[in-house]
Structure formats: C-alpha cells, structure tokens
Amino acid sequence: MTKRDFLRSITGLSALPFTPLETLLQSVAGKSPLQTAQEESFWTELRSHFTVTNEFIHLENGYYVLAPNEVMDAFVDHVRNVNRVSSYYMRTRQFDDKLIARQQLATLVGCPVEELIITRNTTESLDTIISGIDWKPGDEAVMAVQDYGAMLDMFAQQARRYGIVNKQISLPNHPKSDEEIVALYEGAITPKTRLLMLCHIVNITGQILPVRKIADMAHRHGVEVMVDGAHAVGHFDFKIPDLGCDYYGSSLHKWLGNPLGAGLLYVRRDKIKNIWPMFADAGYPDDDIRKLNHTGTHPVHTDLTLPDTIRFHNMVGIARKEARLRYLQTYWASKVRSLPNIILNTPADPTRACAIANVGVRGMAPGQLAKTLLDKYHIWTVAISNANVQGVRVTPHLFTTTAELDSFVKALTELAA
Numbered sequence: 001m002t003k004r005d006f007l008r009s010i011t012g013l014s015a016l017p018f019t020p021l022e023t024l025l026q027s028v029a030g031k032s033p034l035q036t037a038q039e040e041s042f043w044t045e046l047r048s049h050f051t052v053t054n055e056f057i058h059l060e061n062g063y064y065v066l067a068p069n070e071v072m073d074a075f076v077d078h079v080r081n082v083n084r085v086s087s088y089y090m091r092t093r094q095f096d097d098k099l100i101a102r103q104q105l106a107t108l109v110g111c112p113v114e115e116l117i118i119t120r121n122t123t124e125s126l127d128t129i130i131s132g133i134d135w136k137p138g139d140e141a142v143m144a145v146q147d148y149g150a151m152l153d154m155f156a157q158q159a160r161r162y163g164i165v166n167k168q169i170s171l172p173n174h175p176k177s178d179e180e181i182v183a184l185y186e187g188a189i190t191p192k193t194r195l196l197m198l199c200h201i202v203n204i205t206g207q208i209l210p211v212r213k214i215a216d217m218a219h220r221h222g223v224e225v226m227v228d229g230a231h232a233v234g235h236f237d238f239k240i241p242d243l244g245c246d247y248y249g250s251s252l253h254k255w256l257g258n259p260l261g262a263g264l265l266y267v268r269r270d271k272i273k274n275i276w277p278m279f280a281d282a283g284y285p286d287d288d289i290r291k292l293n294h295t296g297t298h299p300v301h302t303d304l305t306l307p308d309t310i311r312f313h314n315m316v317g318i319a320r321k322e323a324r325l326r327y328l329q330t331y332w333a334s335k336v337r338s339l340p341n342i343i344l345n346t347p348a349d350p351t352r353a354c355a356i357a358n359v360g361v362r363g364m365a366p367g368q369l370a371k372t373l374l375d376k377y378h379i380w381t382v383a384i385s386n387a388n389v390q391g392v393r394v395t396p397h398l399f400t401t402t403a404e405l406d407s408f409v410k411a412l413t414e415l416a417a
Helices: 003-010 019-026 033-037 040-047 069-085 087-092 092-108 124-130 148-164 178-187 213-220 269-275 300-304 307-314 318-336 366-377 402-416
Strands: 118-119 142-143 165-169 193-199 224-228 247-251 263-267 341-346 356-361 383-386 389-394
Touching: 019 307, 033 318, 040 224, 069 178, 069 307, 087 092, 087 193, 092 300, 092 307, 118 124, 124 148, 124 224, 124 247, 124 263, 142 148, 148 165, 148 318, 165 178, 165 269, 165 356, 165 402, 178 247, 193 213, 213 224, 263 269, 300 307, 307 318, 318 356, 318 402, 356 383, 366 383, 366 389, 366 402
Parallel strands: 142 165, 142 193, 193 224, 224 247
Antiparallel strands: 118 263, 247 263, 341 356, 356 389, 383 389
C-alpha cells in the first residue's frame, strides 16, 4: 500500500452507503414538499433511521437532536479510524480532511469557505465576535431580552471590562408586521451604537425575525449586525449572504443533526481583519478567518462527520424538511391555540415560525407544566420563564409522529380544563 492509499484508508471521509434512505426517497419522488409533509407513512419509515427512545415522547429536540443512524455509524467509524493511528493521523491528514468538511459546510450555507470556520457551537462562535471587537468606553450594543443568556452574559462582561453600554429591547410574541420589529431595533440605535445582535429564530418562542430588513436598517446607521442562528441551519431554507449580516453563528448538533461538538462562524470577508482572536494564533494573517479557529487538540471526528450529516440532510432535502417541521408545529398548535387557558407564545402566521413553538397553561408555572407533562404524560419538553415568555418550548423533529402530537394535544386539553 502506498502512503497516499494508506492516508486515504485512515480518513473518515469515505462515503458510506445510504441505500435504504435512497429507496425510501423514491417513494415520494415527484411529490411536492407540502404533499410529502403530510404523508405519514413516509415519515414513519424515516423514523426507523433514528434510534428513538420509548421512555418518553421527545419534544425537546431544539437543544440537541439525535443524529440519524447512518450518521452515527459514520461518526463511530471516524472515531475508530482516527484512534487507530492517533497522532499519525492528527499530524498528517487532520487539516486536509477538516478543510473538506469546511468546504461542504460553506456550500450548504452558501458562503465562500474563506468566510467560515467550524467551531464547537453557537456560543463559542458569537462570543468570539463579542470578545474580539476592539471596544471603547461608551460604545453601545443593541440586543433583545429574549436573546440567549450566554451571549447576554458576554455582553455584560464587556460592559464590566470596557465600559460599553448594552441596550435591550423586548420582542413582541405576536408582531403585527416586520416593520414593527425593525422599528423596535432602530429606536435603540444611537450614534454610539457599534453592534446589533438579533436571533434568526428566537430560541424560546420559535419566532423567525426579518433579519435582512433589520440588517439593512442597521447598516444605514453604520452599525454592524451579528446574527444568532443557533436554530436555523438545517431547519429552514436560506443562505447566509442573503441575510446581509456581518457575523453569523450556528450550532450543527441541533436541526442539522450532527453529533455534539460542531458549530459554525461566518464572518464577512472585510470584517475579519478587525476581530481579535479569542485564542492567539500567529500562524495566519489578520485577514484570514482561520486566525479565529485555534482549537488546540480537538476531537476531530466530530468535524469529520459533517460531510455525512450534510449528505443525509441533502438527501432528505431542505424543502421537504422545512415543510414537515412547519407542518408538525401547526398540526398541534392549531388544535390548542383557541382553547381556554392556553397561551401560545408563538405567532400563528406560518411564515413567522417553523418547528419551534412555546405554549403555556394559565395558572401553571412553566416548571410545573414541564414536570407534569413528563411525570403524568411521559412527554419531554423544557420550561421557559423569561421576559414575556412563560411556557414550555416544544420542538418536534423529523421522527416525531402526529400520533405523538395527538397525545400532547390531549395532555394540554386536560391540563387547560
């Protein structure tokens, strides 16, 4: 065996056969995504490609979704292949293979590979930007109280460290228009504002924000825009450059379905040189995004699985996936939205949400509601008690059945009564 053949044999990037999935997809060939979204037999069969627990109904997939069996098999192969030759692989092949994964991820989100790195998660991605800006005392940042706590904490740290001013707005759960949201952010901007952070999809309610309109507004004021897309990649169809933002972070263990430990950071090319790395790396020039990606000795097999994850995702198809996820959310939410004592914290307009929704029962604290759903009905959700959102977050996934959602609707109906 030549050295080249040997190196090829130890890389985990060789494609595994997904023949059963290919056969299943042939059954819906020619059908529209909306038609396929309602084809229960198809999704029941797709469920067999996941090892779904029987201990409870899993409606908290937004935190971390189980990977498809094909992806997990590939992941284990990567672990074994890397472990088999350990340091030899890490010193001779690691970076070439990670570049392939990075290139495929860049293609998925529609940006040049020179503007994207693989991180561990959204928090690492966005904290890299927040901590990497050369803040001056009195600089201002704009964000929402509904934003993720880790990023709000990082902004608070910059306020303590550099004397910046953080201005928070509060998003309505049921906006009347995009312009209402844009105006909220614009009203917080002053000549001292340097950065505006917003969610692509709000993690606690599932509301999808009009990112492009907000970004265009902020840029007219000379303000940079950073987007928290933790729940967006692999969830619904978009390309990052179309959003018009300067920075974008996402987690790939959520809706894309990669094993834990991979995220992405996008930085528009002309913005790279002004961001200080969180961990110093003198190996790259200031305008090379790889300067922000010093990871030390990293569990590389997680990154190596990305091509397998992307392959599964692309085979199912983002149009089918988005249609099914939105169908599942509207399926259960439409059945309870008008019930007495039920509070839906997610817009009814299907264009303003996809899989994620948040529901409360009047008179029940979110923690008590989540506990009751699990203890009495064996339904796993997560309690949310934050700002104007009081309820449980509900996040079905591709393997969720309408029968499971019927059980959830029945539970809410009984509790609301």
